[in-house]
Amino acid sequence: MKLLFTALIAGAIFASPAWAASGTMIKDDELRQGAMASAASNGQVKKGATVEVLARKGGWTQVVSGGVTGWVRILSVKTSASNAGGTALGLLQMGTARRDPSRVVAVAGVRGLNEEELRNTRYNATELTRMDQYISSRSDAEQFARSAGLRGIQVAYIDTAKQPKQEESSPAGAGATESSSVGGGFSF
Amino acid sequence: MNRNYRFICLFIGMLSINTAQAGDFDAMLKGLLKSKIAPASPTQPTNSAEKPLAHLFKAAVGGDNISEEEEARIGQQWAGNLLGAAPLVKDDNLQRYVNRVGRWVALQSERADLTWRFGVIESEDLNAFAAPGGYIFLTKGLYRKLKNEAELAGVLGHEIGHVIRKHHLKVEQKSHLWAAAGGALSRKFKNESDVVQNLIGNGAEAFARGLDKSAEYEADRIGVVLSARAGYDAYALPAVLAEIGHVAKSDKSVSLLFKTHPHPEDRLGQLSEAVGDKLDGLPEGQSGAMRFYRLR
Numbered sequence: 039m040k041l042l043f044t045a046l047i048a049g050a051i052f053a054s055p056a057w058a059a060s061g062t063m064i065k066d067d068e069l070r071q072g073a074m075a076s077a078a079s080n081g082q083v084k085k086g087a088t089v090e091v092l093a094r095k096g097g098w099t100q101v102v103s104g105g106v107t108g109w110v111r112i113l114s115v116k117t118s119a120s121n122a123g124g125t126a127l128g129l130l131q132m133g134t135a136r137r138d139p140s141r142v143v144a145v146a147g148v149r150g151l152n153e154e155e156l157r158n159t160r161y162n163a164t165e166l167t168r169m170d171q172y173i174s175s176r177s178d179a180e181q182f183a184r185s186a187g188l189r190g191i192q193v194a195y196i197d198t199a200k201q202p203k204q205e206e207s208s209p210a211g212a213g214a215t216e217s218s219s220v221g222g223g224f225s226f
Numbered sequence: 227m228n229r230n231y232r233f234i235c236l237f238i239g240m241l242s243i244n245t246a247q248a249g250d251f252d253a254m255l256k257g258l259l260k261s262k263i264a265p266a267s268p269t270q271p272t273n274s275a276e277k278p279l280a281h282l283f284k285a286a287v288g289g290d291n292i293s294e295e296e297e298a299r300i301g302q303q304w305a306g307n308l309l310g311a312a313p314l315v316k317d318d319n320l321q322r323y324v325n326r327v328g329r330w331v332a333l334q335s336e337r338a339d340l341t342w343r344f345g346v347i348e349s350e351d352l353n354a355f356a357a358p359g360g361y362i363f364l365t366k367g368l369y370r371k372l373k374n375e376a377e378l379a380g381v382l383g384h385e386i387g388h389v390i391r392k393h394h395l396k397v398e399q400k401s402h403l404w405a406a407a408g409g410a411l412s413r414k415f416k417n418e419s420d421v422v423q424n425l426i427g428n429g430a431e432a433f434a435r436g437l438d439k440s441a442e443y444e445a446d447r448i449g450v451v452l453s454a455r456a457g458y459d460a461y462a463l464p465a466v467l468a469e470i471g472h473v474a475k476s477d478k479s480v481s482l483l484f485k486t487h488p489h490p491e492d493r494l495g496q497l498s499e500a501v502g503d504k505l506d507g508l509p510e511g512q513s514g515a516m517r518f519y520r521l522r
C-alpha cells in the first residue's frame with residue numbers, strides 16, 4: 039500500500055510540469071516583491087497573460103511572468119489545471135486523483151440529476167426524517183471547531199460597489215439581526 | 227396586462243371565500259397568505275395611480291415577510307422531493323461530519339439559529355442545492371472533488387448564502403402565487419400537501435431553473451466571508467470554482483450546474499473584482515486537510 043502510494047506520488051511529481059503550475063491572469067495586477075499590498079512593484083502583469091505559479095502565502099501567490107518574478111493577489115490568477123495557488127500537497131493530490139482509473143469508471147456509470155429526474159421525483163419522507171438524526175447543534179458544532187483549533191473571526195461581508203454598505207454582523211450569531219438588503223438584486 | 231388583472235381578481239376572489247364553505251384548502255391558503263398581505267396594506271401608502279387590487283397583489287408577492295415557519299415548510303417540501311430524486315449517501319460518519327462543518331459555518335451568519343440540515347446525496351453530478359429554511363445538499367460527485375475541509379466549508383457557505391438572503395423565496399413567491407390563486411378557485415387540489423405544493427412549487431423547477439446570476443455571485447461572496455469567519459482558508463471556494471471550471475462544458479456531470487449557474491470562470495472574475503483588496507488583512511485560515519473526511 040505504502041509502495042503504491044509512493045509510486046503514485048513519484049508519478050505525480052514527474053508528470054507535474056505538464057500541468058501543475060501554469061496560470062492565466064484574469065485581471066491586471068502588480069508583480070510585488072513581497073506578499074503584501076505595500077511591497078514594492080517589479081512591474082505589471084496584464085489580464086490574459088500566461089504565468090508560472092510558484093508558491094502561495096495567504097491571499098497572495100508568487101508567479102513568474104516574462105522572466106520577472108513577483109507576488110500577485112491569488113484571485114488575479116486562474117490556474118490552468120489545479121487548485122488556484124494550491125500547495126504542493128494539493129498538486130500531488132490532484133496528480134493522483136487524475137490518474138485514478140476507478141474514478142473514470144464511476145463517472146461512466148453516472149447516476150445523474152437532470153431536470154427530468156428532478157421533475158419526476160416523488161417526495162421521500164423517510165430520507166427526510168433520516169436527515170434529522172445528523173443535525174449538529176450549536177454546542178456540538180462549536181466543540182467540533184474548537185477541537186480543530188478553529189476560531190471565529192470578524193470579517194465584513196463583501197458588497198459590490200452599487201450596493202449600500204452593509205452592517206457588519208457579528209460572528210457566532212450573537213444577534214439574530216435579519217439582513218434586509220439583497221446584493222445584486224433581482225430584476226423581474 | 228388584461229390577463230394580469232383577471233388573475234388578480236381570481237386571487238382576491240379566492241381570499242374572500244368563506245372558510246367554512248370553501249373547505250380546508252382555502253383555510254390553509256389563507257393562513258399561508260394572510261401574513262404576507264396583512265402587514266403591507268395599512269402601512270404602505272397606496273400610490274394614487276395604482277389600483278388597490280394591484281397594490282394588494284404586489285404586497286402579497288413582493289414580500290420579504292414570509293415567516294420562518296412557512297419558510298421551513300417550503301424547505302421541507304423541496305428537500306423531500308430532492309431526496310426522492312437522489313437519496314442520502316449511506317454513510318453516517320460522512321453525513322455527521324458535513325453537518326458539523328456546515329453548522330459551524332452557518333453559525334457565522336445572521337441566521338445562526340435556524341435548524342440547519344446538511345446532506346450528501348447519491349449523484350455523480352457536480353452540484354449543490356439550498357432550499358429555504360436551512361436545507362443544504364451537495365452531491366457525492368462534488369464532494370469527491372473537494373480536497374480539504376476548507377473547500378467543503380466554502381461550498382456550504384455559498385449555499386448558506388442563498389438561505390440567509392432568501393434568494394429562492396424571492397423567485398418562488400412570484401411564480402407560484404399566481405398558480406395557487408387560480409388553482410384554489412378551480413378546486414383541483416385534493417389535500418393540503420397538494421395546495422402547498424402548488425403554492426410553493428415542488429422545488430424541482432426551482433433547482434432546474436436556478437437563480438438569477440447576481441444571486442449566485444452574491445452567494446460566492448458570502449461563501450468566502452463565512453468560511454473566513456469560521457477560521458478556514460477564505461480562498462478555498464475560489465479553488466473549487468477553478469477546479470470545476472476545468473471540467474469540460476460537454477461533460478454530463480456539470481450540465482445542470484452550468485445551466486443554472488454562470489460559468490465558474492465568470493464567477494471567479496466577479497469574485498476577484500468584488501474582493502479587490504478587501505481581504506488583505508485577513509489572517510491565514512486553516513485548510514483542514516488532515517481532518518477532511520474521505521469518501522470510501
